[in-house]
Amino acid sequence: MSFLEQLEQFPQAEIRDKILSATPDQIERALQRPRLRPDDFALLLSPEISDDQLERLAVKAHKLTRQRFGRIILLYAPLYLSNECANGCKYCGFNAENDLPRRTLTFSEIADEAQVLRDLGFRHMLLLTGEAPKVAGIDYLESAVKVVKPLCGSVSIEVFPMDREGYSRMVKAGVDGLTLYQETYDLKLYRELHPYGPKSNYNFRLQAPAAAGEAGFRRIGVGALLGLGDSLSDVFYAGLHALYLARKFWRTQITISFPRICPTEGGFAPRSLVSDRQLTQFICACRLLIPDAGLILSTRESEELRNHLLPLGITQMSAGSCTAPGGYSDHSDEGEQFAISDHRSPAEIAELISAAGYEAVWKDWDNAFLATDTR
Amino acid sequence: MDKLIIAGRTFTSRLLAGTGKFASNEAMVAALENSGCEIVTVALRRVDIDNPKDSLLSHIDRERYLLLPNTSGARDAEEAVRLARLARAAGCDPWIKLEVTPDPYYLLPDPIETLKAAEILVKDGFVVLPYMPADPVLAKHLQEVGVATVMPLGSPIGSNRGVRTRDHIGIIIEQATVPVVVDAGLGAPSHAAEAMEMGADAVLVNTALADTADPAAMARAFKKGVEAGREAFLAGLGPQRDKAEASSPLTGFLRDD
Amino acid sequence: MNLIINGQNKTFAAPLNVAELLLRLDLDKKPVVVELNREILIADKYVDIQLDDGDTLEIIQFVGGG
Numbered sequence: 001m002s003f004l005e006q007l008e009q010f011p012q013a014e015i016r017d018k019i020l021s022a023t024p025d026q027i028e029r030a031l032q033r034p035r036l037r038p039d040d041f042a043l044l045l046s047p048e049i050s051d052d053q054l055e056r057l058a059v060k061a062h063k064l065t066r067q068r069f070g071r072i073i074l075l076y077a078p079l080y081l082s083n084e085c086a087n088g089c090k091y092c093g094f095n096a097e098n099d100l101p102r103r104t105l106t107f108s109e110i111a112d113e114a115q116v117l118r119d120l121g122f123r124h125m126l127l128l129t130g131e132a133p134k135v136a137g138i139d140y141l142e143s144a145v146k147v148v149k150p151l152c153g154s155v156s157i158e159v160f161p162m163d164r165e166g167y168s169r170m171v172k173a174g175v176d177g178l179t180l181y182q183e184t185y186d187l188k189l190y191r192e193l194h195p196y197g198p199k200s201n202y203n204f205r206l207q208a209p210a211a212a213g214e215a216g217f218r219r220i221g222v223g224a225l226l227g228l229g230d231s232l233s234d235v236f237y238a239g240l241h242a243l244y245l246a247r248k249f250w251r252t253q254i255t256i257s258f259p260r261i262c263p264t265e266g267g268f269a270p271r272s273l274v275s276d277r278q279l280t281q282f283i284c285a286c287r288l289l290i291p292d293a294g295l296i297l298s299t300r301e302s303e304e305l306r307n308h309l310l311p312l313g314i315t316q317m318s319a320g321s322c323t324a325p326g327g328y329s330d331h332s333d334e335g336e337q338f339a340i341s342d343h344r345s346p347a348e349i350a351e352l353i354s355a356a357g358y359e360a361v362w363k364d365w366d367n368a369f370l371a372t373d374t375r
Numbered sequence: 376m377d378k379l380i381i382a383g384r385t386f387t388s389r390l391l392a393g394t395g396k397f398a399s400n401e402a403m404v405a406a407l408e409n410s411g412c413e414i415v416t417v418a419l420r421r422v423d424i425d426n427p428k429d430s431l432l433s434h435i436d437r438e439r440y441l442l443l444p445n446t447s448g449a450r451d452a453e454e455a456v457r458l459a460r461l462a463r464a465a466g467c468d469p470w471i472k473l474e475v476t477p478d479p480y481y482l483l484p485d486p487i488e489t490l491k492a493a494e495i496l497v498k499d500g501f502v503v504l505p506y507m508p509a510d511p512v513l514a515k516h517l518q519e520v521g522v523a524t525v526m527p528l529g530s531p532i533g534s535n536r537g538v539r540t541r542d543h544i545g546i547i548i549e550q551a552t553v554p555v556v557v558d559a560g561l562g563a564p565s566h567a568a569e570a571m572e573m574g575a576d577a578v579l580v581n582t583a584l585a586d587t588a589d590p591a592a593m594a595r596a597f598k599k600g601v602e603a604g605r606e607a608f609l610a611g612l613g614p615q616r617d618k619a620e621a622s623s624p625l626t627g628f629l630r631d632d
Numbered sequence: 633m634n635l636i637i638n639g640q641n642k643t644f645a646a647p648l649n650v651a652e653l654l655l656r657l658d659l660d661k662k663p664v665v666v667e668l669n670r671e672i673l674i675a676d677k678y679v680d681i682q683l684d685d686g687d688t689l690e691i692i693q694f695v696g697g698g
Contacts, residue, residue: 054629395698418696421638422691424691432663442694460672464665465663465693
């Protein structure tokens with residue numbers, strides 16, 4: 001069964017209704033389940049959850065995270081390669097209609113950026129682009145990966161969706177992680193927000209993580225951009241998507257991210273705001289749904305909130321992030337995708353993590369161990 | 376309604392019954408009746424040509440029960456495939472309980488040959504229900520080749536020792552994409568209830584029904600055990616409380632201001 | 633003519649087809665499956681299949697099992 005078919009078994013109106021009509025008793029029962037079924041997961045997303053229930057949810061999430069992951073937080077750095085984009089996503093700073101300086105890094109500029117990140121200690125790098133196949137397509141990415149790879153242990157990509165063949169090329173080039181947010185699982189809203197460009201194809205994007213699974217990615221991450229639409233159903237679907245991928249591609253680690261929409265140069269006003277309380281609840285509920293999923297907190301969040309969310313289920317964070325291409329070497333934020341809230345340096349973040357009783361991990365995987373050629 | 380669906384076919388009962396080791400066909404028929412089962416397993420053996428007996432099938436109502444032939448006796452994949460094809464030729468639905476048990480002492484299933492046979496049989500159009508060690512990774516491999524259920528063992532066949540593989544079966548249930556049927560070793564209704572409380576989709580029982588003074592009564596007891604366990608699972612078991620832990624609240628920061 | 637049936641040597645007068653063999657063994661009315669030289673036979677074809685000297689047959693039936 002494809003995820004699209006599975007999605008059709010959970011119509012949005014029904015799910016929303018289920019979440020919004022949850023009674024305290026139902027929430028209590030879901031909270032007591034040793035393993036969540038999709039229905040239980042929906043109940044745990046309810047805004048009706050009491051402070052006491054939320055606290056117990058957090059305790060469970062905390063224990064599970066400790067049990068499955070120990071006291072570690074993986075740090076990674078985003079590396080923006082290009083902000084050129086043919087899409088018209090209404091909420092995104094890279095929107096084709098936005099007037100901002102466009103730039104695609106040359107391979108020597110990419111090497112400089114990666115070197116800066118390496119010197120800061122990063123060994124996990126996440127390469128990002130917009131969607132501009134002519135200047136930053138698959139060939140470009142392939143070459144970019146070959147530049148970055150020798151400078152770090154693990155390369156992930158957060159770019160445009162590809163088919164299985166494209167992802168196979170990425171795996172061959174040395175990529176082991178994929179991040180691809182559906183943004184919103186609400187088809188109608190998705191069409192409104194992505195009026196043109198290749199990204200207007202909802203299904204292609206929805207099925208891409210599975211294509212990456214078939215191509216053999218080691219890590220695949222999904223998520224919804226919280227605040228675009230109805231965040232309750234979007235988190236439900238993101239969790240369901242992650243669960244589907246985790247069951248089908250059992251050799252792959254699945255991650256879920258929780259990006260909250262923030263103001264961009266496009267001036268998009270979020271339709272709903274996800275409170276800190278809700279974000280906390282979402283993270284904990286996802287931990288219970290998939291005890292082994294990596295849960296990722298974005299640079300978008302404030303230092304204070306990130307500190308509090310550390311023990312509740314988060315296993316990965318970006319640090320020292322800059323969202324403009326070339327921003328690490330230029331010290332400029334001109335042309336950034338979104339503004340970030342946490343301005344701590346990677347060393348500071350690592351220190352805070354350590355002060356909280358956790359270990360910051362800069363490198364937990366290097367597939368050079370498995371390489372057969374000795375170069 | 377809470378139904379068990381295997382390969383698109385719907386069942387009301389979550390108890391599968393075996394037909395071996397009964398003292399008489401009458402005892403077997405009474406046990407099947409009282410168990411409420413809808414799927415019964417049978418084996419294939421050579422006819423004793425000098426003394427052909429009544430066929431087992433003349434005692435089993437095929438309108439009422441789905442016949443699930445097993446490949447017991449097979450020591451490798453090739454023998455299992457051969458037995459499965461013979462069963463299908465005998466006019467059964469192409470459902471097969473795959474068993475490959477080369478070890479004659481504990482009759483433990485061979486993971487490697489079971490996986491090989493499963494792949495061949497699925498490609499050949501069989502609905503394959505493999506008896507398997509309670510190994511979560513093997514369960515994933517079997518699911519990948521397209522089996523209809525996984526059937527991890529609770530303890531060795533006929534041992535009546537219960538769910539000794541509890542932790543691994545828990546993982547299999549957590550991760551399964553097909554129904555999980557706990558097979559082998561369930562010796563008491565409480566064992567069946569335990570497996571069902573854990574979230575197993577069904578259990579298969581034979582020895583515990585056959586090897587007792589009153590198979591009909593024991594079958595009724597197992598039926599209740601399975602139903603009790605299922606209902607408890609659906610209701611959601613209460614938490615086993617940890618001792619109170621002194622710790623600062625994890626979500627206090629949300630209410631600080 | 634010598635046939636090996638379920639591992640035993642048996643002698644029959646030729647010609648003999650599979651349907652006639654089952655009749656002689658009192659198995660014609662029973663739900664059995666026949667394998668001839670490791671090939672599974674289809675019941676409809678029993679009358680058409682003539683047995684030869686040295687043929688090996690397995691005649692299988694369902695028994696109780698778990």
